[in-house]
Amino acid sequence: MTLALFRPPAASSMAPRIDLCFDMLLLATALVTLGLFATIFYFVIKYRDGSSADRTPPSGGTWKLEAIWTVIPTLVFLGFFAWAAKLYVEIAVPPPDAAPIYVVGKQWMWKIQHPEGVSEIDALHVPVGQPVVLTMTSEDVIHDFFVPAFRVKKDVLPGTYTHLWFRPTVPGTFHFYCSQFCGTAHSSMRGFVEVMTPRDYEAWLAGNAAPRTVVQAGADLFRTQQCSACHAPGGRGPRLESLYGSTVALADGRTARADEAYLRDALLKPEKDLVAGFPPLMPTYQGRLSEMDVMELIVYLKTLRGAR
Numbered sequence: 001m002t003l004a005l006f007r008p009p010a011a012s013s014m015a016p017r018i019d020l021c022f023d024m025l026l027l028a029t030a031l032v033t034l035g036l037f038a039t040i041f042y043f044v045i046k047y048r049d050g051s052s053a054d055r056t057p058p059s060g061g062t063w064k065l066e067a068i069w070t071v072i073p074t075l076v077f078l079g080f081f082a083w084a085a086k087l088y089v090e091i092a093v094p095p096p097d098a099a100p101i102y103v104v105g106k107q108w109m110w111k112i113q114h115p116e117g118v119s120e121i122d123a124l125h126v127p128v129g130q131p132v133v134l135t136m137t138s139e140d141v142i143h144d145f146f147v148p149a150f151r152v153k154k155d156v157l158p159g160t161y162t163h164l165w166f167r168p169t170v171p172g173t174f175h176f177y178c179s180q181f182c183g184t185a186h187s188s189m190r191g192f193v194e195v196m197t198p199r200d201y202e203a204w205l206a207g208n209a210a211p212r213t214v215v216q217a218g219a220d221l222f223r224t225q226q227c228s229a230c231h232a233p234g235g236r237g238p239r240l241e242s243l244y245g246s247t248v249a250l251a252d253g254r255t256a257r258a259d260e261a262y263l264r265d266a267l268l269k270p271e272k273d274l275v276a277g278f279p280p281l282m283p284t285y286q287g288r289l290s291e292m293d294v295m296e297l298i299v300y301l302k303t304l305r306g307a308r
């Protein structure tokens, strides 16, 4: 389609579907605009000054005509709303088999961490055909991760996690950008997604042999920060096995779901959600752990299974 000349290549599973919805909406609005202007020009010429057109007022209205021009456009545009809402939900919910990759934005760079332990800056290597979900946070201000060729973007916020998923369909190199103005060097906060064949990706991972995986890095932090001193059997703090995804009873009677945001708050703002039955002894790790440290600890905590 000629419109493809005016936009980046469509390199993810969602891209052609979003393009189709956009093109149809453009076509529909173009037809409405065309119809409006055709009518304007027709009447401008017909009733121009000095023309002999009949100017007697019409004798009555027709409700049928009004109903048609109200109901048909309403249905057409509600149809677009439903179509776009369906796409939006699909973009918002990562598929269960999406491979996790961790992203930290800061003025003015992107730090990217693969679960295998390989990390990169302003570059993201992914295998073609594999859904990938980015778990993202910011060390300072609001950023936004935007891959035009994948037609996806998501704000990257300090103090919490956001997720962005995509399935690349074409091997190649595609720009990504920060698309929230985040300070003087905002425009240089960008990089490239390298979409590789699965074989090349494996070779790339192997060639960048990391000393330890993200889970191992989290386990090391768990030990060096002495988390186990309180969270071991018989310790003064709550047990952490199988905590992730469970419902936690809090001291003030509320309950909380132990998701990533909960675990993050437990580490950095422990006074926020005190766990029922335990004294408020947990110190804050604010300033002692980097954003990547916090992510590694959470990934490690997710792997802890067993009875609590």
Ligand SMILES: [Cu+2]
Binding pocket: 105, 142, 143, 144, 178, 179, 180, 181, 182, 186, 189
């Ligand atoms: Cu930014």
